Amino acid sequence: MNAEVLCIGTEILLGDIVNTNGAYLARQLATLGIDVYHQSVVGDNSQRLLDSLKLALSRADIVITTGGLGPTYDDVTKKAVADYFGLHLEPHEPSVRKIEAFYQRRGVPMTPNNLLQAQVPAGATVFFNEAGFAPGFAVEQGGKTVIMLPGPPNELYPMFEKQVAPFLEKYTGATIRSRTIHVFGMGESLVENTLRDLMTSSVNPTVAPYAKSGEVQVRVSAKAESADAAFALIDPTVERIRNMLGDVVYGVDVGSLQAAVVALLREKKLTVAVAESCTGGKVAAAITDIPGASDVFGCGVCAYSNDIKQKLLNVSAKTLADHGAVSAETAREMAAGVRALSGADIGISITGIAGPGGGSAEKPVGLVWFGVNCAAFQETSKQLFSRGHKDERGMIRNLATLYALDLIRRASLRL
Amino acid sequence: MNAEVLCIGTEILLGDIVNTNGAYLARQLATLGIDVYHQSVVGDNSQRLLDSLKLALSRADIVITTGGLGPTYDDVTKKAVADYFGLHLEPHEPSVRKIEAFYQRRGVPMTPNNLLQAQVPAGATVFFNEAGFAPGFAVEQGGKTVIMLPGPPNELYPMFEKQVAPFLEKYTGATIRSRTIHVFGMGESLVENTLRDLMTSSVNPTVAPYAKSGEVQVRVSAKAESADAAFALIDPTVERIRNMLGDVVYGVDVGSLQAAVVALLREKKLTVAVAESCTGGKVAAAITDIPGASDVFGCGVCAYSNDIKQKLLNVSAKTLADHGAVSAETAREMAAGVRALSGADIGISITGIAGPGGGSAEKPVGLVWFGVNCAAFQETSKQLFSRGHKDERGMIRNLATLYALDLIRRASLRL
Numbered sequence: 061m062n063a064e065v066l067c068i069g070t071e072i073l074l075g076d077i078v079n080t081n082g083a084y085l086a087r088q089l090a091t092l093g094i095d096v097y098h099q100s101v102v103g104d105n106s107q108r109l110l111d112s113l114k115l116a117l118s119r120a121d122i123v124i125t126t127g128g129l130g131p132t133y134d135d136v137t138k139k140a141v142a143d144y145f146g147l148h149l150e151p152h153e154p155s156v157r158k159i160e161a162f163y164q165r166r167g168v169p170m171t172p173n174n175l176l177q178a179q180v181p182a183g184a185t186v187f188f189n190e191a192g193f194a195p196g197f198a199v200e201q202g203g204k205t206v207i208m209l210p211g212p213p214n215e216l217y218p219m220f221e222k223q224v225a226p227f228l229e230k231y232t233g234a235t236i237r238s239r240t241i242h243v244f245g246m247g248e249s250l251v252e253n254t255l256r257d258l259m260t261s262s263v264n265p266t267v268a269p270y271a272k273s274g275e276v277q278v279r280v281s282a283k284a285e286s287a288d289a290a291f292a293l294i295d296p297t298v299e300r301i302r303n304m305l306g307d308v309v310y311g312v313d314v315g316s317l318q319a320a321v322v323a324l325l326r327e328k329k330l331t332v333a334v335a336e337s338c339t340g341g342k343v344a345a346a347i348t349d350i351p352g353a354s355d356v357f358g359c360g361v362c363a364y365s366n367d368i369k370q371k372l373l374n375v376s377a378k379t380l381a382d383h384g385a386v387s388a389e390t391a392r393e394m395a396a397g398v399r400a401l402s403g404a405d406i407g408i409s410i411t412g413i414a415g416p417g418g419g420s421a422e423k424p425v426g427l428v429w430f431g432v433n434c435a436a437f438q439e440t441s442k443q444l445f446s447r448g449h450k451d452e453r454g455m456i457r458n459l460a461t462l463y464a465l466d467l468i469r470r471a472s473l474r475l
Numbered sequence: 476m477n478a479e480v481l482c483i484g485t486e487i488l489l490g491d492i493v494n495t496n497g498a499y500l501a502r503q504l505a506t507l508g509i510d511v512y513h514q515s516v517v518g519d520n521s522q523r524l525l526d527s528l529k530l531a532l533s534r535a536d537i538v539i540t541t542g543g544l545g546p547t548y549d550d551v552t553k554k555a556v557a558d559y560f561g562l563h564l565e566p567h568e569p570s571v572r573k574i575e576a577f578y579q580r581r582g583v584p585m586t587p588n589n590l591l592q593a594q595v596p597a598g599a600t601v602f603f604n605e606a607g608f609a610p611g612f613a614v615e616q617g618g619k620t621v622i623m624l625p626g627p628p629n630e631l632y633p634m635f636e637k638q639v640a641p642f643l644e645k646y647t648g649a650t651i652r653s654r655t656i657h658v659f660g661m662g663e664s665l666v667e668n669t670l671r672d673l674m675t676s677s678v679n680p681t682v683a684p685y686a687k688s689g690e691v692q693v694r695v696s697a698k699a700e701s702a703d704a705a706f707a708l709i710d711p712t713v714e715r716i717r718n719m720l721g722d723v724v725y726g727v728d729v730g731s732l733q734a735a736v737v738a739l740l741r742e743k744k745l746t747v748a749v750a751e752s753c754t755g756g757k758v759a760a761a762i763t764d765i766p767g768a769s770d771v772f773g774c775g776v777c778a779y780s781n782d783i784k785q786k787l788l789n790v791s792a793k794t795l796a797d798h799g800a801v802s803a804e805t806a807r808e809m810a811a812g813v814r815a816l817s818g819a820d821i822g823i824s825i826t827g828i829a830g831p832g833g834g835s836a837e838k839p840v841g842l843v844w845f846g847v848n849c850a851a852f853q854e855t856s857k858q859l860f861s862r863g864h865k866d867e868r869g870m871i872r873n874l875a876t877l878y879a880l881d882l883i884r885r886a887s888l889r890l
Contacts, residue, residue: 073511075501076685079494082516086490096488097523099516101497108512115530214866270491334777340763341756344777348755351831351868358780359787362749362759365773368817372774372787402783416766451629453766 061231062095063122066112068137069211070103072127081126081216088220093232093283094122104128106140113141117204122231124224127211129194130177138179141206145199147181154188155180155195162193187223191215198227205231237290238265238281239298239313242320244274244466246308251276254304258297265294267301274462275317278305310469317465318346324472325356332468333359333402335373335394337385337411338428340364342461359402363394373397373409386411386423388431388440395431395438406471407433410464412445414456425452428460432471441467476646477510478537481527483552484626485518487542496541496631503635507643508651508698509537519543521555528556532619537646539639542626544609545592553594556621560614562596569603570595570610577608602638606630613642620646652705653680653696654713654728657735659689659881661723666691669719673712680709682716689877690732693720725884732880733761739887740771747883748774748817750788750809752800752826753843755779757876774817778809788812788824801826801838803846803855810846811853821886822848825879827860829871840867843875847886856882 065085071077082099089096098119102112109128116123128137142149155178163170177194180186187196192215198207207224209216229235243251248271252259255278259267265282278301282293302309311320325332334343334357344360347353361372366385369375374397375390383389391409399407412428419425426446432439445459446452480500487494497514504511513534517527524543531538543552557564570593578585592609595601602611607630613622622639624631644650658666663686667674670693674682680697693716697708717724726735740747749758749772759775762768776787781800784790789812790805798804806824814822827843834840841861847854860874861867 072498073501073514074505075498075503076687078498079514083487083490083493086488088490090489097518097520098527099488099494101514103512105512112513272491336756336759338763339760340768341751341759341775341777344751344756344779345754345760348753348777348779348829349869349872353755354779358778359783360756360775360777360779361787362756362763362775362777363773364759364763364769364775368774372776372816401787454764457764 061093061122062097062120063089063124064116064120065089065096065099066116066123066125067099067101067211068104068109068125068127069101072101073103080213081211084213084217085124085126085220088225089124089228091236091238091279091281092225092228093234093236093281094228104136106136109137110140110144113144113206117206121203122205122207122228124207124209126209126216129196129208129210138181138208141199141208142181145181145201145206147183147199149179150182151175152178152180152186152195155186155193158189159193185227187219187227189215190218190222196224198224232283234283235285235287235290236281236283237287237294238279239291239294241278241280241298241301241305241309242311242314242317243269243276243278243305243308244310244317244462246276246305248276251278251305255301258300258304262297265297267297274459307470307473310466317462317469319350321465321469321472322347322350322353322356324469326352328472328475330406330472330475331356331358331402331404332406332408333357333361333398333404334464335361335363335398335407335409337363337369337394337409338414339410339457339461339464342457343408343410343464346461346465359398359404361398361401369394372401374400384423386413386427386429388429388442391429391431391440392433392438393431395433395440399433405434405475406468407431408464408468408471409433410460412456412460414453414460416453426456428456428463430460430464430467432467434471434475436475476508476537477512477535478504478539479531479535480504480511480514481531481538481540482514482516482626483519483524483540483543484516487516488518495628496626499628499632500539500541500635503640504539504643506651506653506696507640508647508649508696509643519551521551524552525555525559528559528621532621536618537620537622537643539622539624541624541631544611544623544625553596553623556614556623557596560596560616560621562598562614564594565597566590567593567595567601567610570601570608573604574608600642602634602642604630605633605637611639613639647698649698649700650702650705651696651698652702652709653694654706654709656693656695656713656716656720656724657726657729657732658691658693658720658723659725659732659877661691661720663691666693666720670716673715673719677712680712682712689874722885722888725881732877732884734765736880736884736887737762737765737768737771739884741767743887743890745821745887745890746771746773746817746819747821747823748772748776748813748819749879750776750778750813750822750824750846752778752784752809752824753829754825754872754876754879757872758823758825758879761876761880774813774819776813776816784809787816789815799838801828801842801844803844803857806844806846806855807848807853808846810848810855814848820849820890821883822846823879823883823886824848825875827871827875829868829875831868841871843871843878845879845882847882849886849890851890
């Protein structure tokens, strides 16, 4: 069973937007056990679209398109596909009602072309669009299936996960489910080495690690007759991997490190305050990305200058003169200072050299000192983040932000 | 003259990484006046790669591939392409020397397979890889050209801009250059309406606006015999557009709003301090993304709780009780407070309701108050950021961050 992804849209073709839908669908299909050998992008041009569709149908069992379903595109894409299959378009009543209700509520007259986006090929399986207006649909003919889905990710993602994935499960002959184990602080190759025996011996569930923006994710996937049966296969392996990897695992299916940190602080009824130098507000910004962060976070200080480090965080002039702003001593005083200032349970500090300037042989670009201050303990640690990346400054700041979030997690676990 | 982009890599095909190279190359080719009708992705499989390459060559004059040139892929991709053209591979001496020097410097023995990535088809035009080891190259045969480039963006971008773009200019028969005018605070449709006559009457240079993550960019492109001649055509039109759009233009070819803000502050020898509530550190993080931001920025306070607003920023308890944290009065006191605390020339504050919770009929989710405090003036303003986006919270925080950066710019211009 294999599928191709065909993304329709001149904006993608011209590079004005990056094709995240292609990556999203490929990942989803992999999870469902459907192979993908080709992805293509084509503009809003009916002839080239049809040519690409025919080619994809010659190579794959299932072709999934995204884009080209909005009110301005109707004549270009949907009709071309319906014609190709010899089907006429007819209105999808629930979608018609949604569009009419929208205009009624707004009190704006609706022009008839707005209803064009509610049209679907006769006999198609229709996927209602919860987040937008244009429904998606699947057409099956001669052993081949074409699935057309809307382009905006906020419409595509819920439609795929709630409606298209269950629809596709009939092709895979089984239900496939997976869990993602999130790992921070252990490199991909060490994770692989640790799990190698398990990975090679596991058939159902399968175990696959991959690196992703500073962390490693381990995906455990199983095929079974039902979701419950799949998770029954998955969960013991997840437990086993947690035990093998230890405390570098920060969560399972938790979305992001900051989401896990905020959830953990809330669970433990703890608060954190952050004193940032080289990360310049990124740690505070990451924490406050999470809705309800105010339960666990009230205060961040971006002390970019030495003057502010002294004035707000009570770092002593002597410490700065003797050891410099990037030092264990300054990190320690910053963490103590922000905890005293805020009254939080945990104070965290970050001070380093993000570059490109400011480095020396003794303190190179990428050196970052961290401080943790709680009633029970205080600690400092350093990291050298340097990978020869083009945007070295951005990379150092991102990695230092993740490391600081992980320090908050580790401190919380001890309190 | 048209080209196709073929991205090679199982990681892209499976969706483990998003295909940003496709968008990058499409944009670069558009700038060069080369049409792109198809983009494709194929895995590290020589047969499917060759099939895709043949198909692309049947549709386009130029095929540009990315990926598949590293040491582990040599046998899969480069050799397949060389065989197809009936060419043998030979070492590219400057690349061989770069690899050998690297291993010598590291004092690590080099296995011979490392030199495989320095191989190129005989007779190819070679593009030296400044940021990595595997060179790119172009092979021309029978009126068709295949250009193979490395996959990592930090290797691809400089190679394309410094070597491949000049190489391609011989196909376009002219030099094409462009400038990008950055606009914040005017919607795409109003920009289009304002520039409509100019857009329709301009042939060389062309004028094209497009919306991009909260701002609008207007690209002015010209074709001429040389870069100087192209810019001579472009620059008067850029001046004219600046005059037509007024102070919503924050720069030309400046990269980002935060880069423009930092450059402007430096030029005017001004400093800024930021007091953030709903943006939670994002404004400080944006400013400190720019190398050398410490010249103009020393202090950010993320006052997420009312307690910290009072304690650090000197917002009065009465103001918070009478007007609430999201109000003109609180914004005014936060901006004054952070300026007093930091001694900066400009104090900026942001306080709003990012959601999803916390909204009311009077103060809905998306309402954000801003304060500006300088010696010469103080002002507050509000915005309602609400677009029905799926990640409404993230969108509100992003737009509020951009708006605050623009307030810093506008304040600086008055000082």
